[in-house]
Structure formats: C-alpha cells, structure tokens
Amino acid sequence: MSYLDEIPITPIADKPSTANRTGTWRTFRPIIEYEKCTRCMICWKFCPDVAITLENGGEYEATNDKIKQMVDKAPVIDYVHCKGCGICANECPVNAIQMVKEG
Amino acid sequence: MKRVVTGNYAAAFAAMRARVNVVAAFPITPQTFIVEHISEFVNDGIMDCEFIRVESEHSAMSATVSASATGARAFTATASQGLALMHEILFTASGMRLPIVMPVVNRTLAAPIGIWAEMNDVMPERDAGWILAFVEDNQEVHDMVLQAYRIAEDNRVLLPMMVNLDAFILSHTVEPVDLMEPEDADRFLPSYKPEHAYLDPERPMGVGIFTPPEYIQEERYQTHAAMEGSKQVIKEVNDEFAKMFGRDYGGLVEEYRMDDAEVALLTLGTVTSTAREVVDNLRAEGKKVGLVKVRFLRPYPTDEIRSVASRVKAIGIYDRAISYGVGGPAYIEARSALYGHTDIPISNYLAGIGGRDVMLSDIEFMFNDLLKNAESGKVRKELVWINTRGVEQ
Helix, strand or coil: CHHHCCCCCCEEEEECCCHCHHHCCEEEEEEEECCCCCCCCHHHEEEEEECEEEEEEECCCCCCCHHHHCEEEEEECCCCCCCCCHHHHHHHCCCCEEEECCC | CCEEEEEHHHHHHHHHHCCCCEEECCCCCCCCCHHHHHHHHHCCCCCEEEEEEEEHHHHHHHHHHHHHHHCCEEEECCHHHHHHHHHHHHHHHHHCCCEEEEEEEECCCCCCCCCCCCCCHHHCCCCCCCEECCCCCCCHHHHHHHHHHHHCCCCCCCCCEEEEECCCCCCCEEEEECCHHHHHHHCCCCCCCCCCCEECCCCEEEEEECCCCCHHHHHHHHHHHHHHHHHHHHHHHHHHHHHHCCHHHHHHEEEEECCCCCEEEEEEHHHHHHHHHHHHHHHHHCEEEEEEEECCCEEHEEEHHHEEEHHEEEEEEEECCCEEECHHHHHHHHHHHHHHCCCCEEEEEECCCCCCCCCCHHHHHHHHHHHHHHHHCCCCCEEEEEECCCCCC
C-alpha cells in the first residue's frame, strides 16, 4: 500500500482549532475590572479569537427580560486561547480592561 | 424542450436542473443575468436552493467554498474583474478538493476597461487547480454545466471546474437550446454524496488547514494526479452524455474535417463556429485544411494535440488573449505540449482581442498562412496580430 493511499486527498485536522492552545503566545494579559465593567459586551463582540465568553455573574437592573438575560452575563476571558492582542482593552468604552505583562 | 435562450439563461437553467443547493454570487457584466435568472427561479419557487447575496466576488467564492465543504452542491458565476477578485479563493477551492462549478463569461480584464469578449480574465487562472472548459455555443453552455458536476464530483477527480463562455457572443445572444427535462437531468446527474472530507457538526474537523512541509508536497502531487486523471473522466462523461442525449462533443478536443488535413488550426470558444465555415469554404476550393476545437486548457489535452501534430504539416493556434512578451496563452500551452514531438512549423494568431469581431476573412488568412508554412516548412511569422491597425499581419 502506497503512502498516498493512506492519506486524505486534502489535509484534515481531526480536531477543531480550539485544540490549539494559542494562549501560550501571549505577552500581555487582559484583566477585566468587574467593578468598572458595564456588561456592554463590546469586548466580546470585538475579540478576533472568540476568546471572550459570556458567563453568569452580572448584577444589573434590567428594563426587560431580554436585556436582563444579556446583562446577567459578564464577559470572561478564556486565557487558554487569548493571544493578548489587546483589542478588547482598546475598545472598552469605560477602560475596564488592563493589559498586564505576563510574569 | 427546445427554447430560444441566451447563453446566460442556458447556464442558469442547467444550474437549476443540476439541483444545486447553494448559489452565492455577485453581479458583474456580462455574467449578471446568470445569477439574476437563478434568483428569479428561486423566487418563482421552481428552484430549491439557498441563494446568498454577497458583497463581493471574494465573498462569493468564499461562501461557495464553505457551502461545498459541508457537502452541498455549490454554484457561482463571474467574469473578468470578478474572477480576478476571486483569485485567492480559487486556490482554496482546488486545494480543498471541492467540486464547485462556475461559469465564467470571458470578458476583458482592465485596463483599459472593456466588457466584451477576451480571454485575458481566465488565462491567469490556469495555475489555480481548476478544470477549464471552453464552449462554442449556448447548447454547449447548458450541457457542460451539467457535465461539469459529473466530472468535478467524480471520486477520481474532486476538483472545481470553470465553464468558459465568450462575453455577449454567447452570454447575451439567443440560440435554440434543448433544455433538459428534470427527470433526464436527474438520471444523468444524481445528487452529490461526498465521501471525502466534509464539515459536519457531529464530527468537528479542520480543512484547508495550516500544513507543514512534511505533508504539503504529497498534497500537491495528489492534486496534479487528480487533474491528470480527470482526462479519462471527461471522456467517459462525454460518451455517456452522448449516449443518453445524442450530443457528442468529442471529450477533450473535437476534430473537424481533419481526416486528410495538411494544416490544422486550434481554436478556443466561439471562434470555432466561424472557423468551421471557413474550413468548409476552403475545402470546396480543394485546400486541405482542418480544425481542432480545444475544449479544455486544464487538464491540457497533450496526447490529442501531439496526435494532431503527427498528422499535419503545419499547425496554428488561435488566441483571444496575449501574455505580453511571449504570445497567446493557448499557443504557449500547445507549443509546450509539442516540444520534442514535432518539427513542423507552429504559429500563433491573435484576433478578437477586446471583443473585436473575428471575420471569415481573418480566419481565411490564418489558414492560407498555415498552408504557406506547410509548403515552406518554416514559420513565416511566429506571432501574427490579425486585423490590427499599424501592424503588418
């Protein structure tokens, strides 16, 4: 059997790209100050690596259920994948994200 | 069902009959009517497909690639600048071995800007890993879109395919076309069942991935082997189509009155029809001329062209595009295939650039020039600019 019979016709990764631990590339670590954070979700929207997830933890008064559902969530950084690009810190309208050099 | 339709309608109709699942397209003259007709079919409820309106041709090809990667039968169409904007993603489509079919209405690529027939849009894509077919009339547009899916989706091939038709001469000109009935189309072209890599939420995977040197050379070899292998599939599909519907296009090339021909002219696209008439006229005068319609530039019909050269005393290649500093691309391909296999004179005729009409007299000139080359055994002029003001032809 030739090598060519054993390989797929185009290179395939059997795992999704989340298997790549790109957090190891990071020089600066974004840290969210939750006291300042307004749960506006702009960081979540701008993160180019989908490394900010929304998790329970908000304490905001909401005017309707849909908004309540949203603001009940707080942005949490997934440090396994965050490359430390700093876009979230740059975009945060209330400067609630600080970039701190990794030790 | 015979109807009088444009080449663009024939392409759109064939896409409907191929039951494509996804169409992602952006309008560009002279292709626009292909996707406009498809959007009408979808609106009228006679075509069941996801029609994605995208913001550019780069996105059109990206969306088509993604759709095809999920196992959908995907279709788009473009021309000229639109094809150039797709350039990057064309390589993704072939590298991921996706059987996308795309009619390309060959139009001048700027500058200077023009909307008429010229093949300088598709010629730079010869290295993109797509099968390149060139058609002569509207019936062939219709038939080749259907054949294209059979060729592209064959497990021995799995490569994307362009069906090239000349701007306006076919795209906007009506001709009688035998439009296929749905049951006939289904019989010829069953639905696409991908057995190779395809995206499935139940089975997450990455395709078109970052690949190091340890693997990529074999990947390239496989794609090349698939392109070579497609020659056999093209012939088989042509023969099966001919058996089912009575229209035989000859496979990779079609020879016309080549039996005892002393010279052969190789043509691409619609000029073939004009050349057929010239061959008939010159034959009536007793001149032994013949015609070879080159239907594919990728894969290149190397064996067929070598066989032609072995039977004639001079060979000429018609081009509707120029590779500056060398000559016509179809000429470059033919000469490369013939190197070391023939000593006969080979010459290149450029005509119809920018959509200029190619007249019977222009093609007559080419044949008479070839007959002179055959007699002298020498090339009078390697690159002949036909009907070009200020240039001696």
